[in-house]
Amino acid sequence: MLLDSLCKKSLLSRVPSITSFCNDMTESKHNGLPITPTFMDDKQAGNCQEDDECSVKHYESGFCEKSPDLCCVRGTLTFSLRYDFIHRVLMVHVIRANGIPAENSEPYVKLCLLPERRNQYKTRIFKNCSDPECNEMFSFDVSHANLSSRMLQFTVYNFVRFTRHGLVGNVILRDLFEKSELSTWTEHTMQIIGTPGKDDFGDLLVYLSYSIADRKLYVTVSKAYNLRPMDITDPYVKIEQIYQRRRVKARKTSIKRANLNPVYHECLEFDLPLNEIEGTDLLVRVMDWDRIGHDDLLGCCIIGNNSPMPEGRKQWMDCFRDLTINAICDDSDRQPVGTWYSILDEVPEEFRKEIDQLSHKDNYEQLIERNRKIVVECVNVQAVEIDDAEVMRRNEGIFEMYFDYENGSRLYI
The missing domain is CATH 2.60.40.150 (C2 domain)
Known part of the structure; x- marks a missing residue:
């Protein structure tokens, strides 16, 4: 027992805490220090992948112009960004969240760089806290040229011990070049947008x-x-x-x-x-x-x-x-x-x-109206060549593909 305790203490002493790490980053003005991201284990990644069916929200200013009553604001999230040109990584400092509803008493933040979800990180869980001070650092390996096509997504969850974690809301930052001075640390505070009600489909x-x-x-x-x-x-x-x-x-x-x-x-x-x-x-x-x-x-x-x-x-x-x-x-x-x-x-x-019955027929009739020769390939029916004036009888089989040789386009049915 004593040996195990000493080994554990020795190992922990080699890993700096997140708080001390972020304090060091603050004191050094975020200049080029290494970053150790917090990865998600397989179980957590699997649960969050299921939750991601309801996780992508596009954040824009003025999104609730239709009616203020429809706004599902679940608090705010403060974070800062900087791009490290030497190591070719985007550094993200999750600073704090404010105003999270009281029923979500154990929040944490998951983040990823869309459209890829391969590297998903999350903060630690905050117990009985509506205004958590996260102060955690993460990094994404991405070239500077590809940043224009990426979107940074933050998803706030409520930890539930024996069931699926609850989704609080999301923040997505688009147009990273337009909204951030990536050469220096730039701080952002954005609203956490919750999902609509169960009977609200948009x-x-x-x-x-x-x-x-x-x-x-x-x-x-x-x-x-x-x-x-x-x-x-x-x-x-x-x-x-x-x-x-x-x-x-x-x-x-x-x-x-x-x-x-x-x-x-x-x-x-x-x-x-x-x-x-x-x-x-x-x-x-x-x-x-x-x-x-x-x-x-x-x-x-x-x-x-x-x-x-x-x-x-x-x-x-x-x-x-x-x-x-x-x-x-x-x-x-x-x-x-x-x-x-x-x-x-x-x-x-x-x-x-009516739509189900006409879905295949309409596609066929649109091709006939083009007044061009079309080859029709059928299941269990030999391919034939037809003109617009000819009438094809659907004796047997299912039409699988129409190929317009003049246009070089295919329409699958």
């Missing part, structure tokens, strides 16, 4: 405008707020024009990387004759882009006379309220009609059946 701002002269409907996807967190959320908006329960056309916005509050300001246009206004609806789906596999649904809303959402019916009526067949073709005085939607977690049943 909000979407959409504008509608109709051109009588062009017989076109212009849908402007402005911005989204508080989208449902995935592992890393890369959202885009897909709008499908549905006439008498049949899909006519689909349009998509661009993809916003690692962003739960994306700003698009993109206008999508749809051909809409006057006699089809009454029977047309718009299915607006917010999707999470995935490089491998199917894109996930983050939420949706329906705009039109048949919408189950009151705001969807109202916006459609407001857009076409003063419209008549004999109206003067002057669109200069017509203003876009904007509405915030609290998006639904899934597509309503009456729209879901």
Whole structure:
């Protein structure tokens, strides 16, 4: 016992404490001292990987412009940054957290440099503390040239001994070059943003405008707020024009990387004759882009006379309220009609059946409309060559791929 105690004391004496280490860093003005990061063990990394499904939050000033009541501020986090050009590492000094809610009495901070999650570090756990003084140092191996594409993520957790740790909130610092003087230590204090409620799947701002002269409907996807967190959320908006329960056309916005509050300001246009206004609806789906596999649904809303959402019916009526067949073709005085939607977690049943049935057929018909020769490869069916004037009979098999040799593009179905 005495020998074990002496060995343990000897080993501990070789490792400087975090507090003394940070004090040394402060006294030396953070000049080039070595950094010993605190790594997570396999069990902790596994638990946090599960929690990361709800952990990515995009922080921007003015994110709560829609309504201050929706802000989920869970305190503030103070930290400082500096880049060590000699050792090619980004040094992060987690200083303190303030104003963490009292129900989260044992907080700690986990941090990583997105989009990579290979090196994840965490601070020690603070017992019965709403304003923990962390004063801990960490470092990330990253070249200076790659910093422009990285985002620094801090996730605050509440330690729970015998169950899954609770997620308090997140801070993400983007544009490291713009917000930090990385050649010297730069201190930041940012809000810790909590996750939305269980029944809150986010909000979407959409504008509608109709051109009588062009017989076109212009849908402007402005911005989204508080989208449902995935592992890393890369959202885009897909709008499908549905006439008498049949899909006519689909349009998509661009993809916003690692962003739960994306700003698009993109206008999508749809051909809409006057006699089809009454029977047309718009299915607006917010999707999470995935490089491998199917894109996930983050939420949706329906705009039109048949919408189950009151705001969807109202916006459609407001857009076409003063419209008549004999109206003067002057669109200069017509203003876009904007509405915030609290998006639904899934597509309503009456729209879901039609979309599922038409998903494959529409892709095929869009290729036929190009007036080009297309090779169609089928399962258990020999490949054939067709023109736009020819009609293919779906006798057997499942269409797997359309290949347009003129464009050199592939569409998988």
